[in-house]
Amino acid sequence: MLENKRILLGITGSIAAYKSALLARELQRRGAEVRVVMSQAAIDFITPLTLATLTGHRVYSDFTENKDQGTWTNHVDLGLWADAFLIAPATAQTLSSMVQGSGDSFLLAVHLSSRCPVIVAPAMDLDMFTHPATQENLSTLAQRGVGIIEPESGPLASGLDGKGRMAEPEHIADWMEKWFRDAAPLSGRRVLITAGPTHEPIDAVRFIGNRSSGKMGYALAEAFIQLGADVLLISGPVQLNPPAGVHEFVKVETAQDMYDAAMARFEGCDVAVAAAAVADARPTTPSDRKLHKGELPAAIALEPTLDILAAWGKNKTPTQTVVGFALETDNGEASAKSKLERKQADFIVLNTTADEGAGFGTDTNRITIFEKNGDSHKFELKSKAKVAEDIVTTLLKRILS
Numbered sequence: 001m002l003e004n005k006r007i008l009l010g011i012t013g014s015i016a017a018y019k020s021a022l023l024a025r026e027l028q029r030r031g032a033e034v035r036v037v038m039s040q041a042a043i044d045f046i047t048p049l050t051l052a053t054l055t056g057h058r059v060y061s062d063f064t065e066n067k068d069q070g071t072w073t074n075h076v077d078l079g080l081w082a083d084a085f086l087i088a089p090a091t092a093q094t095l096s097s098m099v100q101g102s103g104d105s106f107l108l109a110v111h112l113s114s115r116c117p118v119i120v121a122p123a124m125d126l127d128m129f130t131h132p133a134t135q136e137n138l139s140t141l142a143q144r145g146v147g148i149i150e151p152e153s154g155p156l157a158s159g160l161d162g163k164g165r166m167a168e169p170e171h172i173a174d175w176m177e178k179w180f181r182d183a184a185p186l187s188g189r190r191v192l193i194t195a196g197p198t199h200e201p202i203d204a205v206r207f208i209g210n211r212s213s214g215k216m217g218y219a220l221a222e223a224f225i226q227l228g229a230d231v232l233l234i235s236g237p238v239q240l241n242p243p244a245g246v247h248e249f250v251k252v253e254t255a256q257d258m259y260d261a262a263m264a265r266f267e268g269c270d271v272a273v274a275a276a277a278v279a280d281a282r283p284t285t286p287s288d289r290k291l292h293k294g295e296l297p298a299a300i301a302l303e304p305t306l307d308i309l310a311a312w313g314k315n316k317t318p319t320q321t322v323v324g325f326a327l328e329t330d331n332g333e334a335s336a337k338s339k340l341e342r343k344q345a346d347f348i349v350l351n352t353t354a355d356e357g358a359g360f361g362t363d364t365n366r367i368t369i370f371e372k373n374g375d376s377h378k379f380e381l382k383s384k385a386k387v388a389e390d391i392v393t394t395l396l397k398r399i400l401s
């Protein structure tokens with residue numbers, strides 16, 4: 001996903017420029033923020049008004065905005081704003097000018113001054129593309145770290161058929177997604193998360209459950225996905241959609257199902273987070289049909305469920321990081337510390353229902369993170385998405401060390 005990624009889209013003078021409008025749309029659809037820089041030649045193919053309307057932002061194409069008043073556009077700021085400068089289409093002329101280090105257009109000046117990674121999607125006729133000059137320019141740019149999105153084969157504007165068409169907008173967006181993912185700090189790391197409540201059947205229609213909404217676990221899954229991790233999310237019954245970009249999503253009902261799914265996937269995980277509110281006990285002899293009113297027992301015999309977090313803690317290797325939650329009704333520091341020890345976790349995230357806006361069902365949370373080494377980190381009340389970022393940032397130090 002391109003959620004919150006700032007992409008500066010450079011458009012140069014090729015007939016493929018008409019597809020840049022679709023590309024801008026596609027990048028935005030996937031969550032990116034898009035600003036557009038156009039060369040003067042690109043304006044012959046597609047109007048700035050089209051791109052400005054689609055992106056909701058003015059288009060940049062010249063150093064000066066109003067010559068009489070001496071106002072100018074700051075190309076340095078644009079380069080600093082962007083997470084990536086994507087030039088699509090990039091003409092043979094543009095590639096050549098980039099190799100030369102030319103700054104004689106606004107777009108080229110942005111290229112020279114940008115600190116973010118630069119990516120080009122070349123578009124030209126097949127002979128221009130295979131020309132040794134173009135090929136040398138591309139390999140020089142690649143050596144400088146510029147990302148190259150290979151053109152595709154098919155009919156060309158010249159009437160010829162061959163390789164040179166700018167990659168389709170969807171393919172460019174796919175390429176950008178993969179590229180951001182590979183560049184992300186947790187790329188290639190596997191993170192296993194349990195979330196939500198479990199339902200323990202009393203009979204075919206009744207169950208024992210709890211008020212967990214799953215929001216904290218899902219927010220954590222999203223935060224890990226943002227950093228490029230392969231997230232495996234095991235979820236109890238909740239009213240939430242699986243997070244976009246999740247590697248594997250497993251829906252379970254009972255504590256036993258969650259335990260089985262969590263243990264089957266633990267090996268090979270770098271991080272395992274027990275954010276689920278697993279039932280501590282289940283009815284010993286659930287009925288597989290609905291009990292009639294008169295048949296309901298006066299008391300329901302319970303037996304303990306298996307503790308996933310404790311099992312992870314017991315089985316973990318030195319390179320695995322295990323994280324648990326402690327939801328307490330009072331300040332709970334002693335309880336969180338004892339959980340850290342008893343369950344052999346590396347981190348325990350404490351939240352207390354005593355804090356207004358924290359705990360089950362709410363959109364906000366106030367947490368303290370306790371580490372195995374005795375350190376603790378206290379955070380203010382904030383949205384669960386922001387809390388998830390705090391947790392992930394705290395874990396990153398250990399995961400990446």
Ligand code: C5P
Pocket residue numbers: 194255274275276277278279280305306307308309310323324325326327339
């Ligand atoms: O012991 P307690 O239920 O308070 O511990 C809470 C922590 O243990 C949470 O991280 C929860 O996800 C985890 N847990 C678990 N399996 C259970 C019970 C709790 O993973 N059966």
